[in-house]
Amino acid sequence: MDFRVLGPVEAHRGGLQIPLSGSKVHTVLAALLLAKGRVVSDSRLNFLLWGWEPPATSGAQIYTYMSRLRKLLGDEVRIERRPPGYLLQAPDSAVDLLEFERLDRLGRAALAQRRHQEAGALLAEALGHWRGTALANVTEHLADAELPQLEEARMHTLENRIEADLALGRHEQLTAELTGLVAQHPLREKLRAQLMTALYRSGRQSDALQSFYEGRGLLADQLGIDPGEALGATYAAVLKGTRGPGPGGATRPARQEPAGPVAPSTLPAFAGQLVGRDAEIRTLRTQLAESVAGRGPRHLLVTGMAGVGKTALAVHVAHAAAGDFPDGRLFAELSEANGRPRGPGGVLATLLRDLGEPLEESDTTPPDAAEQDGRRRCEDLVRLLRARTAGRQLLVVLDGAAEGRLLDPLLAGLQGVVVLITGRTRLTQVIGARTTALSPLGAPASLDLLAAITGRARLSAEPDATHELLGYCDGLPLALRIAGSRLLARPFWPVARLAQRMAAPENRLRELSYGGMDVGAALLPSLHALPSPARSALVRLAGMGAEPFPAHRAAGALGTTEATAEQWLEQLVDGALLDLCGVDLMGRPFYRFHELVLLFAAGLPAAPRTGPRSPAAR
Template sequence: MAVEFGLFGGVEARADGRPIELGHARQRSVLAALLIDANRVTSVEQLVDRVWGERSPQRAEGTLYSYVSRLRQALAPVAGEARLSRASGGYVLAVDASTVDLHRFRDLTARARTADDDGTAASLLEQALGLWRGDLFASLDTPWFNSVRESLGRERFAAELDLGDVLLRLGRHAEMPFELAARTREHPLDERLAGQLMLALYRCGRPADALNHYRDLRSRLADDLGIDPGPELRHLHQQILTADPAIAVPSPADSPTTGAHPAPTPVPRQLPAPPPMFTGRDLEVKVLCGMLDPGEPRHAHVVAVDGVAGVGKSALALHASHRMAHGFPDGQLYVNLQGASAAGAPLTPYDVLVQWLPQLGVAGTDVPGETGAASALWRSVLAGRRLLLVLDDAFSAEQVRPLLPAERGCVTVVTSRSVLSTLDGAEFVHLEPLAQEEAVTLLERLAGAGRVVADPTAAGDVVGFCERLPLLLRIVAARLAARPSWSIRVIADRLAEEHRRLNELQAGELSARASLAVSLRETSEEGARVFASLAMVGVTELDLPLAASLAGLPWAAAEAVLEQLVDARLIDSPVPGRYRMHDVVRLYAREQARVRADTAGWSATRRRVLDHYLALTQQAALLLDPEEASALTTGPPPAHPSGFAFDDRSEASAWIDFVAPHLPMIMDELAGSDDLTADIALLALEAYPALVVRDRWTELIRLSSIAVRTARDGDRRVLEARAHNLLGMAYGNTGRLDESLAEFDLALRQWEEIGDRHQMARALNNLGLVARLRGDLPEAVRCHERSILLFQEVGDSNGQARALSNLGLVHQRIGDHDQAIVAHEEAAGIFRTLGDRYRLGLILGNLARSVRLAGRIRESLDRYQDSLRVIRETGNRSGEAEQLWGLAQALHDLGESDLARARWRAALDILRECGDLTAKEVEAILAQPVPQAPAAISRGV
């Protein structure tokens, strides 16, 4: 079994390519210390000092022993290749040094310095530097590890300098300027590095840039150290000034690699190391590998992997590329295009071509100086070859297109936050966040199984706060690694506090905030402003009208900017006209809003949000229940801030269902603004008819409660009374009768104090309803009779008809069916005159039932048919089922059993179609000798 150990970028071990679970960070640090001294005894005192430094626990040796014991168990499957044992006061890890990346790096660099020719030296140094996946044993923080890290950083830099000298002697200067320039930003005062960059620039035909670099370095040396450049750099500067032939591009005859035969075309192997602890993505890996496999039907020429920041695009691309690399015998090329890098501008296609063409044998002097010509040469060089190209972190399709091969023998994998939809012939793999189980598994592998097993609930919470994004989970794991005493619950509780979550999601160079800042940088200034405005209400899913109102734009203009934010992967668009913002993104957007918006800006936005809801709730109410909306409205609908309007009832219904869950929360947020108090209370009144039609009683209770509070705070007695009335109706329709009675009683007393007899009538009618439901039938009659008189007095025929209908139901309950018939007939006449067919159908059904209960059964058959005819016109399916049930009951009373059973079945089939009953429940009811009415038959029979 082949074993490999990694220290660069994180402590890890693999057996036959599969990761070995090594435990938590402190335990891994023991392995790291032993690997650094591989095959040498490390004393217990040394290990304690290395692992804990000055913060060692009281029983450090006992803890160390347990760590070593667990490591020995973890390495048991590879004991033949890696044996951890006790020896003379310490421990020794016996391994083949070549299996440890650190020792392999040192061996390769040593061999390079004694190589017979520059070609061999270059190959060895490139292999050595290719082992670095990141900082040495990242996240291990003790004085000893920090010292070793700094020392090895110097070794790496020395190897980079050695490679630079070798490449210049080989004439490979064309591929060097970009990397050398990046390195000089890290080591701005190193003269050897500066000399390499100057010589590479000069040989690439850029002497002015070489001289400018010298001038900048001389200024920095003078300012920072008070010295001049050394004699070697000054001499090179003079040679560049005089175009000294001694620094010209070396000819093949001058090259130490020249022999009897030309050097073979190199086979590049540039893929970075496979991502450690890659987890999940089984389906995506299978799909992507199939696209990269020439033998598969889905074999592709270009594969573009897209997804939001931190979702793991690069990890997936590298994981699959390593698995399929064997299918590309001419090599693998890799470049980070820096499309989402905070460090600098994205690479240009030409930057990449001048790096890659020399990798395939093109002399640096033969690389054209213009992108189009260099791209054409690139396609010619690739003809007939089979290479895998990985273009990581692309900014746009334009950045990628000049780098694409022309033939299908080569395959290009592109990763990008944006969907590069204009890449002709590309196949696309879209990455969503990890599945919950995969995310927990990744957290377990990153932070240690013990922590997760100890508190799986907290682990689930952490995964939720990280929105199942691998980057955020790695940040949390890095924070836990540096804090071994913290449990998963500690970090979960800290992440739960919204105001600190972004601060918790950063560790070293990893930062959720920095990653999002790069995405925001891709948008226009208008896009950044709109992005910030979307967080001014606390919802993560918005529709286009609300987003336009927040942005202060007409809805068509807002849609164009929102689509720009979708392209930048700052928001998603699950369906047209709807936009979703991940919670972490919302928190970042709110930070941006605080930076951008002054007090006046916040106030204007809040006003637009409230106007948005006032306009659309009133529009929806007038479409869904025009009679009730007209009775409740206080004036014409206000203009919508972005000019949006509903086309029909179905659109209004869909909007109410979408906004109802978060509408109370938004109104509660806005309630803190004194200038909006009255309109917030008014919103509940305007929304009431639409919410009732859509059966949104829970939201109506919350909204009405807010309306009561805001109206009281604003000393608006009329609004408060109306809000109490709404709250009473909402409580009553959800079975909370005592609370309903209390609210209606408060409303009635306030209307009496105000002197509004119309609203007194409405409150009395509602009190009568609750009294009937509570079984207090005499009180119900008293309330309804008094409300009927008041409705007549103020000329509200609709209110009068409703109160009459309710009075008829009370008389039914009492058993005074003749009085019930009189009340229902009078109510039906009024609704017929008003043209309210919906309520007319229901009242005719009540009338038919009263007639049947009065013993006039044959007459009730005609009454039920009248009701069914009207109800069917209005499309009221539940009302149709109720009247069919009553008709069946009347037929049964007449002994028409077969006809009755057919009507019962018809009623139950409607309820099944509406989702109120299952097929099994329907058959169970029909199996009864006399079927009992289900709960969905609202008033019974």
């Protein structure tokens, strides 16, 4: 049995979720689990279920909830009546909170002993057990009583993980994460000190000082206090121009590593929360374990439309699987910032440098090299990478694959290594790979993601506006993150204000652009990768709407034959700009556009008709 409280309260048996209905049953189960083998008294249960005014029949209702839980959980779990209350015993079960606490203890011990690489991996794995806001489906009485200490424990773990990453010299990777965390927790001094450290070590001394001044002003205005010792020591260290403050405010070199060889890890930092992807996380963790054990293929794919969260999922799983890859975890981007694919030579060189190979610029293929010379140098890099990775238990994440043929030299150099690839297309050239296809989030997960950014109370205060806002984002994680970030940056805005701004379809994509995140810009590489006829078809199908449609209906809108229309539709499917959503009785496919893709297509310039005209048009 697998119990979870670090998110919605859930119980799982054999990988399948046990249906628990109602906040009261979830509350009773959570109270028993949080007691960690101690008796929960009747009076405590009364308060957690109904607050200070329990009904006259509270005892009978609690008995009913306990009986219901016994039936649902089966013989693996014993719920016993132990005056003055109830006791849950499940010796063979797993509880995510207990596993989080175990990993946190190990991580803190490693951090105290300056085993920073190990500490960072353990603490990241601990944070990986969080699936959003803890106790998300219990009564407000239980949430008010237990959630603050759980959130504080999570924040301490997060701060310790960041401390380990700073000690390993990952300040540039941490800057964006810390900027967001300080915006969410502006009075948390340790986070602000860590942000100042990361900024200073990234050559941004003025930004580090500005962060201090902002924090000092907030502490004075809201709490009437001066910065504490740690934040003050960080400020002094930045002013003096030292390499950066260490734990407790002492100065030390920017990079400290444990003695002996350190397994390389170039994964982007991850805060530990990934909402709505529990099934995909479990699938990928299982597949990685099977790959390591030699029971499955060594190539795994994560596909889906732009903005659906492929990279976030891959990075989350790679962090969580640290223990399976003692020789390191590498991350390489396969696309430039403009969406164009990187040449394989540059990616091979990046991976080799990450593995400690002292390559010079002349060792890699320059952009204007002759084709034969460039191919020869690429082959040399493949052989070198194969030699450096032979016999090593490595995980390599290749992010943003656009063309399967560009993967061939990379996979040739990574023979025997487990490779996790993300990309918009199906990448059928990667033979034998297991594919996890990501879809947009459902309504509950969309709400959880938005609430994780803005706070649930703010959304609960405006349920109608929140419902509209979720509908406009249509389950796309990137859109939800943008909307949540805009609300977080404007705490005085009602949710209804942003919903009203997004209500007009012609304004929606413009509103879904903030802080370097942009839904329209994310979709552009998918458009550019399409063949010209499919690109024209996308523009002309913008009026089809979000309802499913068959190929013959698209043929009428395009003025072409059904066979040609289906060919273009399949190209749109391969480019992750159109979904297959079923078949009719004859086995013919039905297609459906994501609403934001339709708005994106509607804003593109009209294209001339391609292909033969229909008889009616002649």
